[in-house]
Each structure stands twice: as structure tokens, then as C-alpha cells.
Ligand SMILES: Nc1ncnc2c1ncn2[C@@H]1O[C@H](COP(=O)(O)OP(=O)(O)OP(=O)(O)O)[C@@H](O)[C@H]1O
């Protein structure tokens with residue numbers, strides 16, 4: 001028997017409270033269905049304003065418990081209905097790294113920031129210290145533990161926000177565009193950290209990303225959000241080749257996937273690729289002249 005999904009979203013509909021009195025807001029989510037299995041890494045992509053952040057917030061109960069608004073359908077995380085389970089209780093299992101790390105960092109030092117969550121769990125001091133050291137190590141920020149988060153670069157803040165979520169040892173980690181403020185190497189590092197967490201902790205990952213190249217390498221499944229629904233989902237290695245569908249949704253495919261589809265059309269490429277090593281192998285076998 002396969003294990004039940006760790007996250008189940010069924011027919012999720014949501015509209016924020018009116019911003020102008022007497023005027024109903026447009027629904028943001030209009031029937032989202034999504035299952036996530038334990039240990040899976042699901043990437044969520046979609047154009048700006050489509051509701052990606054809103055969906056993330058529905059997974060940790062902030063939507064609708066803190067935001068208000070009108071919700072329909074259901075979100076079940078580890079068997080808990082996120083509409084009714086108190087947000088602090090959900091936070092033990094569901095870590096979240098918000099899109100804007102500034103909004104998440106409020107402590108005087110990096111160390112205090114990362115210790116905040118475990119302290120709220122009233123854990124023994126030694127365990128808190130251990131978790132803080134581990135989390136800062138994972139994100140490569142151990143040397144900055146005494147600094148003020150306010151003085152860090154955008155990428156460093158992003159890392160501290162990830163460490164703060166990790167220190168709770170959540171079963172599920174939600175990351176809302178965690179690499180937006182990072183340079184290419186920093187981005188790769190974040191994806192490597194995620195990979196390591198999955199291997200070591202069997203952590204389940206839901207990540208909003210605008211980074212098709214890395215999603216193609218690291219994610220198990222890609223879900224496309226458009227018009228308030230998941231309009232397509234599947235392994236990145238399949239979905240990213242559906243270039244027309246991807247473009248229609250307003251999402252970028254990996255450039256190598258576009259190149260390989262073009263080479264297939266015009267030059268009879270025999271096997272598509274979207275990763276560099278696949279490209280190398282395919283091009284070498286198909287076109288390298290015999291010595
Ligand atoms: N607190 C709020 N109150 C009212 N409307 C909101 C609120 N937060 C977001 N919205 C609206 O809900 C819609 C979806 O916003 P959301 O932030 O979920 O989109 P997103 O896909 O994460 O966009 P982005 O890619 O820009 O981060 C937008 O139209 C936005 O204006």
C-alpha cells in the first residue's frame with residue numbers, strides 16, 4: 001500500500017477580504033487540487049500575481065486564519081485541516097521561508113533569529129544550541145552568528161531565513177522563491193542544501209521558483225498554477241518540453257529544452273535534453289564526426 005500524501009489540497013478556493021469597502025475581491029484560487037508525497041520535492045511555477053504565495057500560506061494556515069477572507073475546499077497537512085489547526089501548532093511540522101526575508105527577520109543577531117523557533121518549543125538549551133549550530137552550518141552562515149540580520153546582504157538574509165525554518169526540524173519545508181535574491185552560485189547552493197535535507201531528513205519540499213534550470217535538475221515534480229488552478233503537473237523532464245503549454249501559462253522553460261526542441265524540428269535531433277550532461281551526451285553521439 002502506498003503511503004497517503006503528506007499534503008492534500010482539494011478544490012481550494014480563496015478570496016482575500018475586500019480592499020475597498022463594499023467591493024468583493026476577485027477570487028485568487030479557484031479550485032486548486034494538489035497532492036504531495038512524503039519526501040517529495042514539488043516545484044510550483046506560475047506568472048506573477050497568480051496566487052503562488054497565497055497557496056503557500058494556505059499550507060501553513062496563515063490563509064485564512066490570519067488573513068481572513070473566504071475559503072472553500074480543503075487543505076490537509078499531516079492529517080490536520082489547516083483551516084482549523086492553530087498556526088503555531090502547524091508551524092512545528094510546516095516550516096516556511098517567505099518570499100521577502102526582510103519580513104521574517106526581527107532578532108538582534110543571526111543566532112537569536114535561528115534560536116527563536118526552537119525556544120518557542122521550550123526545548124532544552126543544549127538541544128536549541130545544537131539545532132542552531134546545525135542549521136547555520138547547513139546554510140553556510142555559521143561565521144555570521146553574532147551579526148545583526150539587518151546588516152546582511154539579501155542572499156545572506158535568505159540563508160538565515162532558511163536556517164530559522166530548518167531549526168524547527170519541520171517535516172515539510174515551504175520555500176517561496178528562496179533564490180530570488182541570490183547570484184547564480186548562491187542559487188545552486190540553496191538547491192544543494194534542499195537536496196541534502198531530503199537525503200538526510202527525508203524532508204518534503206514545496207518550492208515556488210522562477211528558476212527552470214534548477215527545477216529541471218532537482219525537483220521531482222513541477223506544478224503549474226494559472227487561472228487559480230493547477231493546470232498541469234508532472235516530472236520537469238516531461239512538462240518542460242511542452243513549450244507551447246509552458247509559454248501559454250507565462251512560465252519560462254529551461255533554455256536547453258527550447259534549444260533541443262528547435263534542433264529536433266530543424267535538424268532531426270534524435271533525443272531531447274534539458275540538462276547540460278544530457279545535451280553533451282546527445283550531441284556527441286549524434287553529431288560528433290568519427291575521428
Ligand atoms: N493580503 C492581501 N490582500 C488582498 N489581496 C492580496 C493580498 N495578498 C495578495 N493579494 C492578491 O492576490 C493575488 C495573488 O497574490 P500572490 O501574492 O499569491 O501571487 P504570487 O503568484 O505569489 O505573485 P508573485 O509571483 O508576484 O509573488 C494578487 O492579485 C494579489 O494582489
Ligand SMILES: [Mg+2]
Pocket residue numbers: 052053054099176
Ligand atoms: Mg509570491
